Amino acid sequence: MIRRSVLFGALAFALVLAPASARRESTPAFDHLETTWSTVTDYSMTIDAHEVLGDDSADNELHYAFKRPDRARLDVISGHQSGSTVVLDDGGDTVTAYMRAFPLFKKHGSVRDKDLTSLRGNGILMSNIDNLIACFGAHRRELHQVAGPVVEGEPTDEVLLPYEHVTCDADPDADRGIVTLDAIDVARDTGLIVMRKRYVGAEVVERWEISDYKLNSGLGDDDLS
Secondary structure, three states, rough: OOOHHHHHHHHHHHHHHOOHHOOOOHHHHHHHHHHHHHHOOOOOOEEEEEEEOEOOOOOOOOEEEEEEEOOEEEEEEEOOOEEEEEEEEOOOOOEEEEOOOEEEEEEEEEEOOHHHHOOOOOOOOOOOOOHHHHHHHHHHOOEEEEEEEEOOEEEEEEEEEEEOOOOOOOOOOOOOOOEEEEEEEEEOOOOOOEEEEEEOOOEEEEEEEEEEEHHHHHHHHHHHH
C-alpha cells in the first residue's frame, strides 16, 4: 500500500474547512477522466482495499468487472470472505453471492447486506466507477484539484470532493454524514483512477489502489455470473 505524506493529509484536512468560494473550480483531471470513461462499455480491474472502522481494520484484494448498463461481478481474492463472489441481479438492489468452490450454494440479499459487504459496508455498488464519476460530476462546482502522488510510476492529479452536504447513492451507511472528504488520484497519461481515499477529518478510513484495468474487452453475461 502506498502511504501519503503528513503534509498532504494536512492539506486535505484544511480543504474540508475552507469555504466553497475559496476553492478552485478548474479540474482538468476530472474532465480527462470523464472523456476516457465515455468510451468504456465494459471493464475489469483489481482493487487493493484498506478500511478502518473504530479500532478495527481490514485489507482485501478484489476483482471487479462491469458491463453497461447494469451487469457487475465482484470476486474477493483475499481477505474477509476470501473465495466468494457477489453478482448484481439485473442492475437492481439485490445480489446473488456464492463461494467459488461451491457455486451451487447461493445466497440472495440486499446490495447493503452486512454479510455481503466490507467492514465499512462497501460492496458491489461502491466499486462501480460509473457511480463514482456520476457523484463527482453532480458536485462539480465543489471539486478541487491538486498535484497527486506517483502511483506505480504513474504521475497523478488528485481531485478532491469535500463531503459538506454531500451524499452519493452508493455510499454505505457507515459513511453517510461521517466522511468529510473523497479523493481520487487520476493518472495523467491514461485518465484512469489509480487510487481513491475517503477521509474522516485527517484520517484516511478507506483507501483503494486500483490496477490491472482491462477496458472494452468484450465481457459477456457468462463472465458476470
